[in-house]
Amino acid sequence: MSPADTLDPGTPRVRPEAIRAVPVRHPGRWVSAAIVLVVAAQLAHWFFTNDGIGFSTARHYLFDHSIVMGVGVTLKLTVIAMVMGVVIGVALAVMRLSANPILSGGAWLYIWFFRGTPVYVQLLFWYSLPNVVNRISLGIPFGPSWLPQDPKELVTALVAACLGLGLNEGAYMAEIARAGILSVDQGQDEAACALGMNRLQTMRRIILPQAMKVIIPPTGNETISMLKTTSLAATITVAETLGVAQRIYGRTLEVIPLLVTASIWYLFLTSVLSVGQYYLERRYARGSLRNLPPTPRQKAIELVRNWQASRARKAAL
Amino acid sequence: MSADTAPLATAATSGRPMVEAQGVHKWFGKLEVLQGIDLEVQPREVMCLIGPSGSGKSTFLRCINHLEKVDAGRLSVDGALVGYREVGNKLHELRDREVAKARQDIGMVFQRFNLFPHMTALGNVMEAPIKVRREPKGEVRARAEQLLERVGLSDKLASYPAQLSGGQQQRVAIARALAMKPKLMLFDEPTSALDPELVGEVLEVMRDLASDGMTMIVVTHEMGFARRVADRIVFMDQGVVAEAGPPSTVLENPATARLRQFIQQVGEH
Numbered sequence: 001m002s003p004a005d006t007l008d009p010g011t012p013r014v015r016p017e018a019i020r021a022v023p024v025r026h027p028g029r030w031v032s033a034a035i036v037l038v039v040a041a042q043l044a045h046w047f048f049t050n051d052g053i054g055f056s057t058a059r060h061y062l063f064d065h066s067i068v069m070g071v072g073v074t075l076k077l078t079v080i081a082m083v084m085g086v087v088i089g090v091a092l093a094v095m096r097l098s099a100n101p102i103l104s105g106g107a108w109l110y111i112w113f114f115r116g117t118p119v120y121v122q123l124l125f126w127y128s129l130p131n132v133v134n135r136i137s138l139g140i141p142f143g144p145s146w147l148p149q150d151p152k153e154l155v156t157a158l159v160a161a162c163l164g165l166g167l168n169e170g171a172y173m174a175e176i177a178r179a180g181i182l183s184v185d186q187g188q189d190e191a192a193c194a195l196g197m198n199r200l201q202t203m204r205r206i207i208l209p210q211a212m213k214v215i216i217p218p219t220g221n222e223t224i225s226m227l228k229t230t231s232l233a234a235t236i237t238v239a240e241t242l243g244v245a246q247r248i249y250g251r252t253l254e255v256i257p258l259l260v261t262a263s264i265w266y267l268f269l270t271s272v273l274s275v276g277q278y279y280l281e282r283r284y285a286r287g288s289l290r291n292l293p294p295t296p297r298q299k300a301i302e303l304v305r306n307w308q309a310s311r312a313r314k315a316a317l
Numbered sequence: 318m319s320a321d322t323a324p325l326a327t328a329a330t331s332g333r334p335m336v337e338a339q340g341v342h343k344w345f346g347k348l349e350v351l352q353g354i355d356l357e358v359q360p361r362e363v364m365c366l367i368g369p370s371g372s373g374k375s376t377f378l379r380c381i382n383h384l385e386k387v388d389a390g391r392l393s394v395d396g397a398l399v400g401y402r403e404v405g406n407k408l409h410e411l412r413d414r415e416v417a418k419a420r421q422d423i424g425m426v427f428q429r430f431n432l433f434p435h436m437t438a439l440g441n442v443m444e445a446p447i448k449v450r451r452e453p454k455g456e457v458r459a460r461a462e463q464l465l466e467r468v469g470l471s472d473k474l475a476s477y478p479a480q481l482s483g484g485q486q487q488r489v490a491i492a493r494a495l496a497m498k499p500k501l502m503l504f505d506e507p508t509s510a511l512d513p514e515l516v517g518e519v520l521e522v523m524r525d526l527a528s529d530g531m532t533m534i535v536v537t538h539e540m541g542f543a544r545r546v547a548d549r550i551v552f553m554d555q556g557v558v559a560e561a562g563p564p565s566t567v568l569e570n571p572a573t574a575r576l577r578q579f580i581q582q583v584g585e586h
């Protein structure tokens with residue numbers, strides 16, 4: 001092959017042979033990897049065999065009926081609180097960007113209050129409020145449709161938990177949604193206006209779908225965080241995962257095993273949410289990336305292919 | 318506006334100007350960007366607005382569909398005041414809904430395209446007729462495909478803006494504006510953000526549109542396009558119309574030293 005080959009359009013191009021070099025070895029990395037492996041194995045061995053941890057007890061309670069019901073309550077709380085948070089948050093974000101000082105000031109005040117007080121205090125507040133308020137003339141915005149079949153007291157606690165977690169989340173979501181809306185280029189607003197779209201259409205069809213790209217990742221984090229924060233509801237007698245675990249170990253004194261049971265469930269649920277978040281982000285990246293990032297399956301296939309290719313190269317050396 | 322004063326015929330048939338500006342002023346804070354613009358654009362006319370940056374030509378264009386508010390003077394499109402309604406001798410601001418309604422008949426093409434990045438080319442073109450005019454989806458789709466074919470993009474229907482070149486994006490933007498069947502098209506420096514080799518394809522679409530009889534106001538630095546396509550060229554400088562007339566007069570025999578200098582500077586590129 002000569003350089004002239006590529007210059008002459010008459011002859012077909014021949015692909016030059018790829019470089020085959022011996023790859024650099026990294027003994028330092030191997031040693032540290034070995035140390036990590038040993039430590040991890042030790043920890044795992046201790047964890048699974050130690051009687052104090054009681055892993056077998058933890059496993060025994062994993063699918064205990066009341067624990068599973070508690071997990072259901074955890075999920076319900078998470079979903080309701082996040083839906084409340086997102087709706088309130090978007091509304092507050094639009095209010096904060098309003099030209100009307102009462103609207104933007106009101107939104108600012110809300111965020112200031114709910115971000116400035118601990119969510120635990122807010123939960124206790126909502127839980128205790130019925131004790132001092134004799135008559136509520138404004139209806140609580142939850143219909144009785146999802147009430148569990150348990151006594152009234154539990155209902156009150158659940159509603160209090162939803163209010164506490166949801167209203168608090170609204171303040172955080174407001175800031176996330178505001179950042180998302182502000183991230184959309186002003187030209188988009190102008191283009192929509194020029195086509196005769198009204199404010200609502202512009203917001204719903206043009207601005208928010210683009211803001212999603214910025215809103216989704218932190219919202220995923222908020223959801224994962226919320227899933228864990230719902231455990232605070234145990235302190236106001238809500239029978240969610242941790243609350244149920246506490247009731248059981250209050251009876252049997254198997255504290256650590258039941259905390260392990262609860263942790264396994266929380267880990268499982270947050271892992272599922274992380275996967276969901278990945279695909280959601282991928283969906284809202286449409287249009288902003290020329291090529292979507294690969295799914296884990298595609299990544300795995302790619303990894304195996306690369307590994308095989310490198311083995312084939314080594315074998316050829 | 319009562320029913321008997323409402324325009325019964327559009328400018329195209331009535332002989333009234335499509336755009337009429339009388340003493341239009343615009344301030345940005347203390348800066349007086351427009352210092353009394355008097356202009357008329359007739360139906361089917363192609364008017365090119367030229368002038369140095371900061372001369373107010375883009376601002377004037379944006380006033381026509383009320384993206385900017387006129388601070389003094391009168392500006393009307395097809396006989397209707399832009400952004401206001403006259404009751405007795407008092408002006409009332411139009412509601413957002415009424416402003417939006419007026420904008421439906423005015424197409425606008427932006428320097429930076431401003432396509433909706435989360436929609437395909439076809440989605441961009443179909444969005445407003447379906448959501449704003451509430452036209453049946455099937456009809457809109459057929460028309461959108463036709464329009465995209467007309468601007469030479471029949472093979473890019475399903476492409477997202479990020480997958481298109483600047484010239485292709487701007488042609489989608491033109492199709493998007495045309496999908497609303499506007500009676501007036503505004504172009505705000507439509508080729509200024511394009512690589513030189515992509516300018517031609519956009520200008521060709523615009524030339525085609527002009528020969529179809531579309532009323533067009535084009536803010537541009539493309540002197541060749543202005544010379545060949547414009548019926549009238551308006552040279553703006555420091556917020557006023559400094560010179561106006563047919564291309565042959567304005568470009569070949571500029572009356573002011575300022576325009577002579579401007580043509581020379583632009584011509585160098």
